[in-house]
Amino acid sequence: MGVRGAVFLGLTLSILHGVLCGDLEVQYPVSGICALKGSSVFIPCTYVYPNNARVTERKWFKNGNANAYDNVKYIYHSGGISLDTDYTGRVEYIGPDKNCTLKVRDLRSTDIGWYFFRIIIDRSPNAFTRVPGVHLNITDQPLKVTMMSTGSDEIILGDNVTLTCNTQSCSPNQTEFTWFKDGRPTYNTTSNPLSFNNVSYEHFGNYSCASKDNTSVQSPQITLDVKYAPKNTSVSVSPSGEIVEGSSVTLTCSSNANPPVQNYTWFKTNGAAVWEKGSGQSFTITEISSGDSGQYYCEAQNKHGAHNSTAVSVTVAGKLNLALILSVSGTVLFLSIVAVVVVIVVNRRKPGPSGEKTDTGTQGAAEIFFENTAISQTLGGEKGPSVAAPEEDLNYAAIHFQAKTPVGNGSTKPEEDDPSVIYSAVKGQS
Incomplete structure (x- = not known):
């Protein structure tokens, strides 16, 4: 509740009292106010009057004789009459009806003193001023x-x-x-x-x-400094990702507490079973194995209470998985090499430019071919057109190398003549 709200509540109670009594009345909820030099201040005030009356004047004045209202300068006057120029631009009448609170800004040492409110109505008794008024004190002491x-x-x-x-x-x-x-x-x-x-x-x-x-x-x-038990407790795992058997894993507990956490305790769960595993803000498992898999959580504690983190899952992958990965990689590499070798061999066995097939098998026959060759002479040792000499008797020969084909009893059987054999004529000359 602000200053205005507090003033309003006090004024409401004062107004209610005056209404019930049916009087012409002015009330100040406080009798003394302290304010800072250079600041603003509210001087709270309420008034009541009979229901069949009408308010004609509202005015605030300072010091003087509360019973002597002539020849005074007013801090505030509803008709703007006889105003003290020292307060020009520094005074605000809050209102509304029945609320006579006054706000004074830019307080000075000369503002120290007693303040009074006076109300005038159109019937008798036609005026009222509450005495004593409100005393305002100004201080320049530090806050x-x-x-x-x-x-x-x-x-x-x-x-x-x-x-x-x-x-x-x-x-x-x-x-x-x-x-x-x-x-x-x-x-x-x-x-x-x-x-x-x-x-x-x-x-x-x-x-x-x-x-x-x-x-x-x-x-x-x-x-x-608000003291409280641990809250927002959590666990982090390092390294993150897949945990390989034989490696090391560190769990770290974090919590918000005042005073700071005094004790950290680590627990492992598996179903309904719970085991205490260690203490300290960090918990490290070296040479981790599949038996270390499970749910882990930490408890953070100070003198005002304790709080548990949510459990985190730790799953250990066996070394077999790594060996399997290496094995598959090696198999793929081997098959790739075999495929390259097969391609090279196939390319070498393709037919040559003459369309002849080379067979290196043991059962194939090795054949040697000879061409007819004409031997010519030049007459007189001079060069000239070649003249074929008369043919003499020609001897033909066939040279044929052929592997033997085994027969059923282990013996060999010569193959029959191959009609593909090519004969060459060799001409001898004298």
């Missing part, structure tokens, strides 16, 4: 923040906490303030004090205050 808690010396999660912006001599509760958390304006309120019901760890921080009209001059900071 400071004080803190109170419903708990013990420590502020625990769930306590009610009140921060109050004060000076050494007074608490300027009718001044509008800006509150700062960690150096930044925060909380949409100008009230003093600043209250936290059921404080949470999110309220942790350094707080200061300043007059809303002069935020450049702040109080020293005070720390709202």
